[in-house]
Amino acid sequence: MAGVDFAGRVTLHDVAAAAGVSIATASKALNDTGRMSADTRARIRRVAQEMGFRPNVLAKSLTSKRSFTVGLLTNDTYGRFTLPVMAGISEGLIDHGVSVFLCTVEDNPELAKIHVDAMLDKQVDGIIATGKRIDKPLPVDLSKLSVPVVYALTAGPADAVTLLPNDRQGADEAVQHLIAERRQRIVHITGPGAFRVVQERAAAFSEALDRAGLPVSDAAILQGDWSERWGHEAVAMLWSGDAQPDGIFCGNDQIARGVIDALRERGVGVPAQVSVVGFDNWEIVAEQTRPPLTTVDMNLKELGRQAGQALLRLVNGEAVEQGLWKLPCTLVVRGS
Amino acid sequence: MAGVDFAGRVTLHDVAAAAGVSIATASKALNDTGRMSADTRARIRRVAQEMGFRPNVLAKSLTSKRSFTVGLLTNDTYGRFTLPVMAGISEGLIDHGVSVFLCTVEDNPELAKIHVDAMLDKQVDGIIATGKRIDKPLPVDLSKLSVPVVYALTAGPADAVTLLPNDRQGADEAVQHLIAERRQRIVHITGPGAFRVVQERAAAFSEALDRAGLPVSDAAILQGDWSERWGHEAVAMLWSGDAQPDGIFCGNDQIARGVIDALRERGVGVPAQVSVVGFDNWEIVAEQTRPPLTTVDMNLKELGRQAGQALLRLVNGEAVEQGLWKLPCTLVVRGS
Numbered sequence: 028m029a030g031v032d033f034a035g036r037v038t039l040h041d042v043a044a045a046a047g048v049s050i051a052t053a054s055k056a057l058n059d060t061g062r063m064s065a066d067t068r069a070r071i072r073r074v075a076q077e078m079g080f081r082p083n084v085l086a087k088s089l090t091s092k093r094s095f096t097v098g099l100l101t102n103d104t105y106g107r108f109t110l111p112v113m114a115g116i117s118e119g120l121i122d123h124g125v126s127v128f129l130c131t132v133e134d135n136p137e138l139a140k141i142h143v144d145a146m147l148d149k150q151v152d153g154i155i156a157t158g159k160r161i162d163k164p165l166p167v168d169l170s171k172l173s174v175p176v177v178y179a180l181t182a183g184p185a186d187a188v189t190l191l192p193n194d195r196q197g198a199d200e201a202v203q204h205l206i207a208e209r210r211q212r213i214v215h216i217t218g219p220g221a222f223r224v225v226q227e228r229a230a231a232f233s234e235a236l237d238r239a240g241l242p243v244s245d246a247a248i249l250q251g252d253w254s255e256r257w258g259h260e261a262v263a264m265l266w267s268g269d270a271q272p273d274g275i276f277c278g279n280d281q282i283a284r285g286v287i288d289a290l291r292e293r294g295v296g297v298p299a300q301v302s303v304v305g306f307d308n309w310e311i312v313a314e315q316t317r318p319p320l321t322t323v324d325m326n327l328k329e330l331g332r333q334a335g336q337a338l339l340r341l342v343n344g345e346a347v348e349q350g351l352w353k354l355p356c357t358l359v360v361r362g363s
Numbered sequence: 364m365a366g367v368d369f370a371g372r373v374t375l376h377d378v379a380a381a382a383g384v385s386i387a388t389a390s391k392a393l394n395d396t397g398r399m400s401a402d403t404r405a406r407i408r409r410v411a412q413e414m415g416f417r418p419n420v421l422a423k424s425l426t427s428k429r430s431f432t433v434g435l436l437t438n439d440t441y442g443r444f445t446l447p448v449m450a451g452i453s454e455g456l457i458d459h460g461v462s463v464f465l466c467t468v469e470d471n472p473e474l475a476k477i478h479v480d481a482m483l484d485k486q487v488d489g490i491i492a493t494g495k496r497i498d499k500p501l502p503v504d505l506s507k508l509s510v511p512v513v514y515a516l517t518a519g520p521a522d523a524v525t526l527l528p529n530d531r532q533g534a535d536e537a538v539q540h541l542i543a544e545r546r547q548r549i550v551h552i553t554g555p556g557a558f559r560v561v562q563e564r565a566a567a568f569s570e571a572l573d574r575a576g577l578p579v580s581d582a583a584i585l586q587g588d589w590s591e592r593w594g595h596e597a598v599a600m601l602w603s604g605d606a607q608p609d610g611i612f613c614g615n616d617q618i619a620r621g622v623i624d625a626l627r628e629r630g631v632g633v634p635a636q637v638s639v640v641g642f643d644n645w646e647i648v649a650e651q652t653r654p655p656l657t658t659v660d661m662n663l664k665e666l667g668r669q670a671g672q673a674l675l676r677l678v679n680g681e682a683v684e685q686g687l688w689k690l691p692c693t694l695v696v697r698g699s
Contacts, residue, residue, distance in 0.1 A: 037509050079509040096481055098464075104450060105647075106442030113467060114440060121474065126481035128434075128464035131449060138457065145432055145462035149485050173373050173415040255651040281651070288624070311441075315591040315617070 037080045046074040097338060098146035099129045100139070102166065102181075103159040107309065108327060112157050112179055115331025123339060125152070132165060139167035147172065153338045156181050157331075161191050162223035175341035179334035180327070188341070190334050190352045192325035194224050197356025198231035201276050201304040201323050204358055206239050208302045210274030213241065216261040216286060217278025218253045225250065228278060228306065253278070258285020266293060273301055280305040280312040280322055287316050287363060303363045318362030330354050373416045382410040433674060434482035435465045436475070438502065438517075439495040443645065444663060448493050448515055451667025459675060461488070468501060475503035483508065489674045492517050493667075497527050498559035511677035515670035516663070524677070526670050526688045528661035530560050533692025534567035537612050537640040537659050540694055542575050544638045546610030549577065552597040552622060553614025554589045561586065564614055564642065589614070594621020602629060609637055616641040616648040616658055623652050623699060639699040654698030666690050 043053035048071060056063060056071035057080075099116060103109040109129070117127050130146065132139035146154060153174045156165050158181035169176045170184050183189035205213050215232045218225050229248050236243045249264070251257035258277065262285075265271060277283035283305030290297050297303055297318060305313060305322035313320040333354065340347050379389035384407060392399060392407035393416075435452060439445040445465070453463050466482065468475035482490060489510045492501050494517035505512045506520050519525035541549050551568045554561050565584050572579045585600070587593035594613065598621075601607060613619035619641030626633050633639055633654060641649060641658035649656040669690065676683050 077507075079507050094485075096485065104446060106446040110440060110442040110446075110467070117467065117474075121477065124477070126466060126478050128466060128481075128485075130462060130464060131446070131453065138453075141457065141460070142462050145464075149430075149432065149464075171413075171415045281647075285651075292628075311617075315621075 037078045039080070042071070042075045042078060042080045045078060046071045094150045094152055095123075095125050096149065096151050097125055097127050097335065098143075098149075098151040098154045099127050099157060100132055100142065100146075100154060100165060100167075100169075101129065101157045101159075102132050102134055103157070104131055104133055105159075108159050108180055109157050111327035112331035112334070115328035115333075116155060116335035117331075118328070119332035119335040120339060125335075125339070127155075127335075132167065134166050136166040139165060143167055143169070143172075147174070152342045153177070155179055155334050155338055156183065157334075160222065160224075161194075175338060177334050177338045177341070179330055186349055188337050188347055188349055188352065190330050190337070190354060192327070192330060192356050193353040194227040194356070195231040196353070197306065197323040197325065197358075198228035198276070199235050200356065200358040201306065202232055202235035204304060204321065204360070205274035205276060205302055206235070206241070208274065208298070210272075210302055211241065212270060212272045213274035213276065214247045214249065214265065214272040215276045215278070216249045216251070216258060216282055218250065218282070220250045225278060232276060247272075251282075253281055255281050255285030255288070258282040258287075259289040262286055262289035262293070266295075271295075271301075275301060275303045277303065277305045280307045280309045280316075280320060283320055283322065283363070284312050284316050287318075287320070291317070297363050304358075305363075308359050313359075313361065316363065321361045321363045322359055324357045324359050326354060326357055373414045375416070378407070378411045378414060378416050381414060382407045430486045430488055431459075431461050432485065432487050433461055433463050433671065434479075434485075434487040434490045435463050435493060436468055436478065436482075436490060436501060436503075436505075437465065437493045437495075438468050438470055439493070440467055440469055441495075444495050444516055445493050447663035448667035448670070451664035451669075452491060452671035453667075454664070455668035455671040456675060461671075461675070463491075463671075468503065470502050472502040475501060479503055479505070479508075483510070488678045489513070491515055491670050491674055492519065493670075496558065496560075497530075511674060513670050513674045513677070515666055522685055524673050524683055524685055524688065526666050526673070526690060528663070528666060528692050529689040530563040530692070531567040532689070533642065533659040533661065533694075534564040534612070535571050536692065536694040537642065538568055538571035540640060540657065540696070541610035541612060541638055542571070542577070544610065544634070546608075546638055547577065548606065548608045549610035549612065550583045550585065550601065550608040551612045551614070552585045552587070552594065552618055554586065554618070556586045561614060568612055583608075587618075589617055591617050591621030591624070594618040594623075595625040598622055598625035598629070602631075607631075607637075611637060611639045613639065613641045616643045616645045616652075616656060619656055619658065619699070620648050620652050623654075623656070627653070633699050640694075641699075644695050649695070649697065652699065657697045657699045658695055660693045660695050662690060662693055 043050045056068045101109040130142040132142055154176045157179045164182040178189040233243045249261050283303055287297050287303055305320045308322045308324035313322050337347050379386045392404045437445040466478040468478055490512045493515045500518040514525040569579045585597050619639055623633050623639055641656045644658045644660035649658050673683050
């Protein structure tokens with residue numbers, strides 16, 4: 028059986044031996060100090076590089092306060108929300124030479140503690156906590172760590188910096204769009220009432236209708252789960268009644284997908300007879316919907332970028348405004 | 364403006380000052396050495412804990428070879444393939460006290476180099492490279508690092524350990540299933556021919572039909588893109604011809620979703636008239652398809668688990684078989 032063996036790291040000793048010089052000379056060559064010919068210095072460096080030698084940066088970082096890494100903790104194991112946030116953090120910090128390391132903790136407090144300890148052991152400069160619900164904290168208390176913590180798309184303590192999408196403003200834009208399309212009978216088909224985002228989006232829905240002088244009834248808000256199936260069911264319920272809506276604001280893109288499929292199968296034209304707006308701008312769903320889905324984008328990448336920059340300011344000892352930062356959503360108009 | 368300020372870490376000096384003891388005493392209390400009353404030791408430890416003091420593990424790890432962290436590098440920015448792989452690695456390594464840190468590198472060589480350097484600076488015990496295509500390497504050469512590297516769901520060099528799903532066996536099971544359902548005219552609707560997985564799955568498709576004595580023609584393999592839209596188009600093409608298939612093996616779940624929707628809209632019963640099998644078992648698609656989709660699962664979590672354990676053996680200096688490890692796929696039978 029062929030084998031690979033990595034019993035140890037390449038040490039300065041190994042480099043010196045391979046180059047046929049003393050450890051002191053090898054060290055001077057690699058640290059660009061001491062006296063030797065340019066050729067010797069270049070040769071030792073080449074040997075070190077070929078052997079894959081890395082100076083012991085752990086030892087170096089003992090003398091500096093910064094490790095130029097940020098830990099990202101999440102319980103979003105699908106990554107649908109976390110990976111755009113991570114991409115934004117990386118993009119915002121890469122010019123500062125900072126790398127982002129993601130650890131997923133699921134909803135397991137013990138696992139979370141192990142991973143947080145590993146991050147602290149690595150002397151990360153700070154931690155960003157993120158997740159999949161704005162009303163649930165991660166299963167680990169990050170409030171007493173020795174490094175700064177920023178919360179993004181997850182619940183944080185009151186005295187922390189917490190970045191969330193502005194669900195109300197996003198929902199308001201969705202409903203404004205339906206009103207601008209001259210829709211008169213608008214309903215909201217959304218997820219489980221226990222979710223804060225469901226409450227926020229429903230409140231914005233009612234307020235926007237009220238402001239426009241359109242009727243708002245409790246029956247106009249249908250709560251179910253976050254699935255396509257629920258979109259189908261809700262359409263079946265609405266179309267078994269007397270008066271059908273001409274505008275539907277859905278709590279997420281999957282519900283909207285189910286709604287649009289159900290309408291097409293009933294022969295109801297979208298957007299000719301009914302306009303539909305989703306929420307999330309999950310492109311893999313929104314772009315394949317027929318017609319492509321008009322939906323609200325939470326700008327998670329920008330949220331991540333701002334979270335990274337807030338953390339960097341804290342790491343640098345600069346003051347940062349505490350509390351909730353609500354970042355604007357954007358309506359993406361497609362064909363529905 | 365309220366402010367948060369984290370200019371520095373809590374040091375041993377800070378703990379000693381707060382506890383009113385010498386640095387030497389504080390150090391002994393925290394390292395569980397030296398002589399002092401149990402009360403004093405407990406009090407100093409409590410003070411340290413309340414202040415969020417962390418012993419300098421960087422200094423400690425200088426004396427040990429292991430850092431108990433593994434770096435995971437990916438260019439799969441959606442995370443659809445990487446997060447199951449990561450979950451498997453974590454699950455397999457957590458009992459060894461090892462944490463997994465993910466860095467996404469997109470397809471940018473410079474970015475990749477910065478992140479790999481950051482991982483090496485952190486003295487990760489090893490790196491697992493993963494991605495979204497088995498025929499494309501990551502945009503960075505990992506073959507000369509001073510730590511072991513394992514490749515999972517991405518192309519690796521010949522002398523490395525590379526774990527891939529067994530696409531041929533998975534595709535064979537899909538076609539065997541259609542044959543067992545007494546389908547006689549089976550076609551394959553798949554992705555772009557440049558993808559290795561397309562070639563592998565198509566080869567297995569042809570071989571399985573041939574073995575069963577069923578006709579195989581070039582026309583039975585339709586290559587397009589990985590989208591629902593292509594599933595619709597392929598059905599339109601097939602149903603405009605003379606002879607329609609009664610079994611369709613799709614190259615991924617999104618194509619299968621488009622195929623099933625298109626068949627339903629033509630009034631063709633699934634599975635009554637046509638059986639459909641997908642590939643990926645991407646649950647968010649497969650479970651919401653009507654009927655729910657029968658599809659091939661690549662067992663990415665298990666693949667991650669085995670990648671993590673292979674890496675651990677390399678880190679421990681144990682021999683590991685080089686080359687390609689092809690791990691079995693599983694057919695998940697649902698309603699289609």
